[in-house]
Amino acid sequence: MQAFDVDAIRARFPALSLSQDGRPIVFFDGPGGTQVPQSVIDAVAGYYREANANRSGAFLTSRRTEAIVGDAHAALGDLLGVAGTDITIGPNMTTLTFHISRSIGATLRPGDEVVVSGLDHQANVDPWIAAARDNEAIVRTWEPDLADCTLNLEALDALLSDRTRLVAVGWASNAVGTINPIREIADRVHRAGAWLYVDAVHAAPHLALDALAVDADFVACSVYKFFGPHLGAVYGRPEIMKSLPVYKVRPSHDGFETGTANHEGDAGAAAAVEYLAEIGASYGGAPVESSRRERVLAGMHAIRTYELALYRYLAAGLARLEGVRILGLTADADMDRRTPTAAITIDGVTPHAAAEALGREGIAVWDGDFYATGLIERLGFARDGVLRIGLTHYNTRAEVDRLIDELARISAAAVPAA
Ligand SMILES: Cc1ncc(COP(=O)(O)O)c(C=O)c1O
Numbered sequence: 001m002q003a004f005d006v007d008a009i010r011a012r013f014p015a016l017s018l019s020q021d022g023r024p025i026v027f028f029d030g031p032g033g034t035q036v037p038q039s040v041i042d043a044v045a046g047y048y049r050e051a052n053a054n055r056s057g058a059f060l061t062s063r064r065t066e067a068i069v070g071d072a073h074a075a076l077g078d079l080l081g082v083a084g085t086d087i088t089i090g091p092n093m094t095t096l097t098f099h100i101s102r103s104i105g106a107t108l109r110p111g112d113e114v115v116v117s118g119l120d121h122q123a124n125v126d127p128w129i130a131a132a133r134d135n136e137a138i139v140r141t142w143e144p145d146l147a148d149c150t151l152n153l154e155a156l157d158a159l160l161s162d163r164t165r166l167v168a169v170g171w172a173s174n175a176v177g178t179i180n181p182i183r184e185i186a187d188r189v190h191r192a193g194a195w196l197y198v199d200a201v202h203a204a205p206h207l208a209l210d211a212l213a214v215d216a217d218f219v220a221c222s223v224y225k226f227f228g229p230h231l232g233a234v235y236g237r238p239e240i241m242k243s244l245p246v247y248k249v250r251p252s253h254d255g256f257e258t259g260t261a262n263h264e265g266d267a268g269a270a271a272a273v274e275y276l277a278e279i280g281a282s283y284g285g286a287p288v289e290s291s292r293r294e295r296v297l298a299g300m301h302a303i304r305t306y307e308l309a310l311y312r313y314l315a316a317g318l319a320r321l322e323g324v325r326i327l328g329l330t331a332d333a334d335m336d337r338r339t340p341t342a343a344i345t346i347d348g349v350t351p352h353a354a355a356e357a358l359g360r361e362g363i364a365v366w367d368g369d370f371y372a373t374g375l376i377e378r379l380g381f382a383r384d385g386v387l388r389i390g391l392t393h394y395n396t397r398a399e400v401d402r403l404i405d406e407l408a409r410i411s412a413a414a415v416p417a418a
Helices: 006-011 038-050 060-080 093-105 126-134 153-159 182-191 238-243 263-283 292-319 332-337 351-360 373-378 397-414
Strands: 087-090 113-117 138-142 164-170 195-199 218-222 232-236 324-326 341-346 366-368 386-390
Touching: 038 060, 038 263, 060 087, 060 218, 060 232, 060 263, 060 292, 087 093, 093 126, 093 195, 093 218, 093 232, 113 126, 126 138, 138 153, 138 164, 153 182, 164 182, 182 195, 232 238, 263 292, 292 324, 292 332, 292 341, 292 397, 341 351, 341 397, 351 366, 351 386, 351 397
Parallel strands: 113 138, 113 164, 164 195, 195 218
Antiparallel strands: 087 232, 218 232, 324 341, 341 386, 366 386
């Protein structure tokens, strides 16, 4: 098996050679959206050149579109470990979740309960609050332990009852990187007779996902967070999906896929999953002739190993800086429970000022609450938010070194040595 070759990987991403003031731009903004490999760009452009049409027509480009739509579903199924027919594709995770929550909401009765978490992105919180409000259901909140930004299973047990209909939780936190124990959560939720809706948007670029192994009823993700176009996708357990009322127009047979879809995005989505599969064949030890699912799993394991080593390098660099604190899980023994996403604070510097200073130096990071608004409020950073450094598998130690040098300058300017 070939060693993980980050230079070869980077060569596949045209945007990684963008420069600012003569130096390559460093993209640590992955949790907000990743760059895409040339193969994804080619697939999107190729769709326009060779397959552009609406579906179900009796002519060449429409038939090609039909095949591309089918392959996008199959590919996203391979990413999540489910059948392509159980995948719904839509504009983004938020819109899909509002759409499905409206249907689930229509099955709620007054007094039913839904559980949302205080760790999550609001896209897996507010749709459920709205569905509960519209149907006189009650919302319970699973409060995170703010000391390490984790969700505690006993706290969930205390919220579940025979009135619980649905629990919404993230696979991983896009703000602080905590990975949640989805299988254990699913077991508890199912024992209570409820459904589990998992937001895997932040997990998908970093972890090998298996919706069936963790027994989730719904798993939502966003293709633009894992090297593809701006699209969202949701797996829904077929028995549940078939039982739900669908808000759709009469002639449509596409379930929750309302209206004309983003077919060029579908072409890019399949290419993004194929890219991950290629990583698995090149660096994950998967035989080239093995299934796309097997290659994707191997690819995600290779990515995870590389990213965790890079994250440890980043965390060690940040630990050397005066006045810089990483939120969430920081103990060495806890590295397996986090993604390579560091939310930090810097004494005496607002996250926005730090992000601007880094941006001037060609380093892209996000500041704010990243729509994990409830968590950032609970942590006491509602006003200024935090600074988020999001690593992906195309980042390098040299880029981390550049960041640490700049952060050292930024923090030294704010806190002069005594
Ligand atoms: C964890 C998480 N969930 C949900 C979303 C929303 O995804 P989308 O932009 O596809 O609606 C995001 C986007 O940042 C996210 O990070």
